[in-house]
Amino acid sequence: MTDLPNDQTFLDLAFAEAEAAAARQEVxxxxxxxxxxxxxxxxxxxxxTEELADPTAHAEMLAMRAAASARGRPRLPDCDLYVTLEPxxxxxxxxxxxxxxxxxxxxxxxxxxxxxxxxxxFTLPTCHHRPSVEAGAQAERSADLLRAFFRARR
Numbered sequence: 001m002t003d004l005p006n007d008q009t010f011l012d013l014a015f016a017e018a019e020a021a022a023a024r025q026e027v028x029x030x031x032x033x034x035x036x037x038x039x040x041x042x043x044x045x046x047x048x049t050e051e052l053a054d055p056t057a058h059a060e061m062l063a064m065r066a067a068a069s070a071r072g073r074p075r076l077p078d079c080d081l082y083v084t085l086e087p088x089x090x091x092x093x094x095x096x097x098x099x100x101x102x103x104x105x106x107x108x109x110x111x112x113x114x115x116x117x118x119x120x121x122f123t124l125p126t127c128h129h130r131p132s133v134e135a136g137a138q139a140e141r142s143a144d145l146l147r148a149f150f151r152a153r154r
Contacts, residue, residue, distance in 0.1 A: 007104050010034055010082040011138055013044055014106070017059060018084045018145060021046030028145045031059035031083040033067045033076065036101060042067035042079065059083060060091040064098050075099045084142045086113030086135065092121035095131060102132045107142035 010032050017030025026047040033043045043066035048057040060083055068074050077099040086109040087095060095103060103115070114121045115133055122130045 007082070007134070007137060010041075010080070011084070011104065011106060013041065014059075014082045014084050015138070015141065015145070017044050017046040018142075019046075021048070021059070022145065022149050024048075024051060026050055028149050029059045029083065029085045031063040031081060033063040033100075034080050034082065036078050036080055042070060042076075056090065058088065058091050060087055061094055064094055064100075068098065077101055080104065081131075084138075085109050085146070086115050086117065088112050089114035089119055089121055096122065096127050096129045099129050100131045102134070104134045104137065106137055107139040107146075108135060 013032045014030040017032065018028040021030060022028035026049065030046045032041055034040065035042055043063040045059050045062035045066065047059050048062060049055055060081060064076065067076055067079065075098060079100055080102040081095060081100050083105045085107050086105050087103065092114040108116055110117050116135060121127055122133065
């Protein structure tokens, strides 16, 4: 087994995706899906809802779709997901369905989040898989990126 880069390295990659999304005039959220055993990045994406005219084209969804497609299977139990903002209910459900091992996100989202806010999806009795969750790493960096994006649009 190779030495894995630390969580900070993968969050930095997610932030690079978020910054690229902002440059495309998308809400700056980025996600990176990593194979735990090898430390290999299977997929990385930023939001593309406007570009694709697709309300489901969230960074997490795009990363999970790409990784599952590349592997030819819908479950990703040996993978960790790094994201710059707390996943919404749609993304949390998809994370559960994909059987993601662990979710690491930078900032909480009191308005749209569904992990520690809102429905707290992974605690619901209808949730079939509960990944481990780590939150708050680089929360201020994520908040600053989002504030700057929305300030520029007003």
